Amino acid sequence: MSEPTTPSVEIVPHLCKACQRCIEVCKPGVIETNLERAFNELGYQWVEYKGDGCTGCGACFYACPEPGAVIVFKKGTAA
Amino acid sequence: MSQQVLEKPHSFYEKFDRKGGPQKTTHYCPGCGHGNVHKLIAETIDEMGLADRTVFISPVGCSVFAYYYFDVGNIQAAHGRAPAVGTGVKRTRHNSIVISYQGDGDLASIGTAEIIHAANRGEQMTVFFINNGIYGMTGGQMAATSLLGQKTATTPYGRTVENEGYPIHMAEVIATLEAPVFVARTHLADLKGIMNTRKCVRKAVQAQVEGKGFTFVEILSPCPTGWKMDTHTSCEYIVDKMLPVFPDKVFKDLIAERESYVRPDVDPTDEEVLDALDLGQLGEPFPKDQNFLDNFPTMNFKFAGFGGQGVLTAGAILAAVGMQEHLQVSWIPSYGPEMRGGTANASVVLSNKPVGSPMVVKPDVLAVMNDPSMDAFEETIAPGGLMIVNSTIITRKAKRTDIETLYIPLTQIADDMGLKAAANMVLLGAYLEYSKLLPVDHLKQIVPRGIKRKQLGDQNIEAVEAGAKWVRENVGARKAEAAVTA
Numbered sequence: 001m002s003e004p005t006t007p008s009v010e011i012v013p014h015l016c017k018a019c020q021r022c023i024e025v026c027k028p029g030v031i032e033t034n035l036e037r038a039f040n041e042l043g044y045q046w047v048e049y050k051g052d053g054c055t056g057c058g059a060c061f062y063a064c065p066e067p068g069a070v071i072v073f074k075k076g077t078a079a
Numbered sequence: 080m081s082q083q084v085l086e087k088p089h090s091f092y093e094k095f096d097r098k099g100g101p102q103k104t105t106h107y108c109p110g111c112g113h114g115n116v117h118k119l120i121a122e123t124i125d126e127m128g129l130a131d132r133t134v135f136i137s138p139v140g141c142s143v144f145a146y147y148y149f150d151v152g153n154i155q156a157a158h159g160r161a162p163a164v165g166t167g168v169k170r171t172r173h174n175s176i177v178i179s180y181q182g183d184g185d186l187a188s189i190g191t192a193e194i195i196h197a198a199n200r201g202e203q204m205t206v207f208f209i210n211n212g213i214y215g216m217t218g219g220q221m222a223a224t225s226l227l228g229q230k231t232a233t234t235p236y237g238r239t240v241e242n243e244g245y246p247i248h249m250a251e252v253i254a255t256l257e258a259p260v261f262v263a264r265t266h267l268a269d270l271k272g273i274m275n276t277r278k279c280v281r282k283a284v285q286a287q288v289e290g291k292g293f294t295f296v297e298i299l300s301p302c303p304t305g306w307k308m309d310t311h312t313s314c315e316y317i318v319d320k321m322l323p324v325f326p327d328k329v330f331k332d333l334i335a336e337r338e339s340y341v342r343p344d345v346d347p348t349d350e351e352v353l354d355a356l357d358l359g360q361l362g363e364p365f366p367k368d369q370n371f372l373d374n375f376p377t378m379n380f381k382f383a384g385f386g387g388q389g390v391l392t393a394g395a396i397l398a399a400v401g402m403q404e405h406l407q408v409s410w411i412p413s414y415g416p417e418m419r420g421g422t423a424n425a426s427v428v429l430s431n432k433p434v435g436s437p438m439v440v441k442p443d444v445l446a447v448m449n450d451p452s453m454d455a456f457e458e459t460i461a462p463g464g465l466m467i468v469n470s471t472i473i474t475r476k477a478k479r480t481d482i483e484t485l486y487i488p489l490t491q492i493a494d495d496m497g498l499k500a501a502a503n504m505v506l507l508g509a510y511l512e513y514s515k516l517l518p519v520d521h522l523k524q525i526v527p528r529g530i531k532r533k534q535l536g537d538q539n540i541e542a543v544e545a546g547a548k549w550v551r552e553n554v555g556a557r558k559a560e561a562a563v564t565a
């Protein structure tokens with residue numbers, strides 16, 4: 001029997017433009033912005049996954065305008 | 080591992096290397112809807128396995144650089160011309176999937192004619208129309224889609240009906256045409272809107288894959304920079320202000336009922352094209368005489384008269400003879416709006432060098448068939464040039480004394496042969512007999528091949544001969560007495 005994997009999301013810091021569209025569509029509210037954070041090379045304070053609670057719904061992936069900034073690992077089975 | 084991952088679609092380049100910038104992201108502002116739509120299109124291309132068949136036409140506007148992002152075939156079209164370029168691509172590459180991507184300045188202003196006619200012709204392409212109600216790239220000027228009251232750089236007091244008219248509803252306009260098979264408007268203001276856009280993007284592309292016809296998806300898209308709003312407020316603006324004016328719905332969906340249609344492959348040979356157009360019947364060129372070509376001067380001609388006197392044909396035949404002699408030639412007609420009557424003239428250039436401009440302003444040889452033509456052009460003849468006057472119709476004499484003048488009753492000679500319309504051929508026969516610029520004999524060979532009414536070939540050859548004969552009997556060769564009164 002394979003173990004079900006936990007869904008999660010990865011925000012790629014150097015691609016995020018901090019528009020916050022992902023945050024608006026995340027139902028469980030597990031992406032956050034942190035105004036204390038340093039800026040990335042684009043000059044934005046990228047958003048971050050809180051670390052757990054992602055349901056793998058994919059909403060943030062479609063809401064994010066930057067092609068590579070969000071990667072969502074949906075619920076699945078690890079072989 | 081069987082975990083599903085949502086990541087950057089493979090139809091994007093792995094790295095966004097743009098010339099002149101270290102930035103590895105798209106160049107779009109934070110929260111700009113262009114990126115969302117790009118992503119949905121790329122995902123669809125991935126899923127349908129179309130990357131190698133897709134030709135993406137980028138517009139002028141903020142999305143001008145889309146070719147740096149999509150790893151597919153790319154063309155960047157002139158402002159508003161994406162549907163015209165797409166038409167060319169699709170018609171020459173039937174298997175391609177053409178995606179025309181345009182903003183509202185591009186599609187709904189400068190390119191209005193292109194989109195309407197591409198849609199009306201039912202071109203087999205998919206158009207994504209980004210309606211952000213503003214010219215983003217150029218700094219937020221009013222678009223045809225800007226809302227009433229909307230403040231922009233060019234409507235600082237807000238758009239008014241009196242000054243700028245109402246916003247144009249492109250999806251509705253396109254949907255009134257018969258050819259399009261799928262026309263929808265969607266928005267990107269919230270997740271529901273984005274997922275509906277995703278559905279429509281797929282549907283439109285799938286319809287093209289199936290050869291159903293023209294598909295059009297208008298997408299209400301945030302432009303936080305142009306609107307001077309943050310992302311959140313931009314999305315609210317779409318819901319509160321834009322959607323009431325631009326409802327999101329499917330205006331037309333005939334995908335299920337329309338038959339698939341593949342445009343027949345038309346690939347005629349050069350000969351078939353020339354035949355179909357009644358052209359290219361001049362036959363083999365005359366043997367090349369290098370000495371003759373080397374010594375040939377550049378000669379500028381103008382043939383002028385009223386419509387029906389055949390001055391345009393005279394010019395075309397002379398150019399055709401020159402062409403068959405391996406000369407560089409040009410012929411350009413000029414006439415008024417009348418199809419019959421009115422005045423007309425043809426400029427012809429014969430040269431042994433490439434012709435720069437086909438317009439003849441200072442003719443070396445001017446032939447005038449009626450009074451107004453002589454009045455208009457006598458002054459323009461190059462000093463030392465030749466004027467041939469149709470003395471049947473024109474009774475006055477030349478004013479210029481620094482030119483050679485031949486008075487020939489062209490119309491009378493043609494009339495005597497029972498073919499009044501052949502005065503132009505009499506003219507050519509007379510001119511070549513007089514000038515010896517090109518052999519009269521070659522002219523006689525080209526005339527029946529070059530004229531439109533082939534059944535009159537023999538009579539036209541006779542007219543050429545009649546002109547030549549008149550010169551032999553009345554003038555003799557050039558440098559004999561120049562001016563002859565008929």
Ligand SMILES: Cc1ncc(C[n+]2csc(CCOP(=O)(O)OP(=O)(O)O)c2C)c(N)n1
Pocket residue numbers: 139140141142158181182183184185186209211213214215216217222
């Ligand atoms: C022939 C021509 N006219 C005008 C321009 C200037 N121009 C560049 S982009 C643009 C409008 C872009 O607006 P839109 O199509 O709405 O695209 P957006 O930038 O909003 O995505 C204009 C007028 C141009 N580049 N070429």
Ligand code: SF4
Pocket residue numbers: 008009025026027028029030031053054055056057058059060061072
């Ligand atoms: S996948 Fe869904 S739950 Fe997970 S971070 Fe994105 S929006 Fe939130």
Ligand code: SF4
Pocket residue numbers: 011015016017018019020021022023046047063064065066069070110
């Ligand atoms: S939507 Fe994308 S670019 Fe915007 S804040 Fe989220 S991850 Fe960053």
Ligand code: SF4
Pocket residue numbers: 106107108110111112113141211215216301302303304305
């Ligand atoms: S100006 Fe508007 S349309 Fe252009 S990139 Fe910025 S947000 Fe997008």
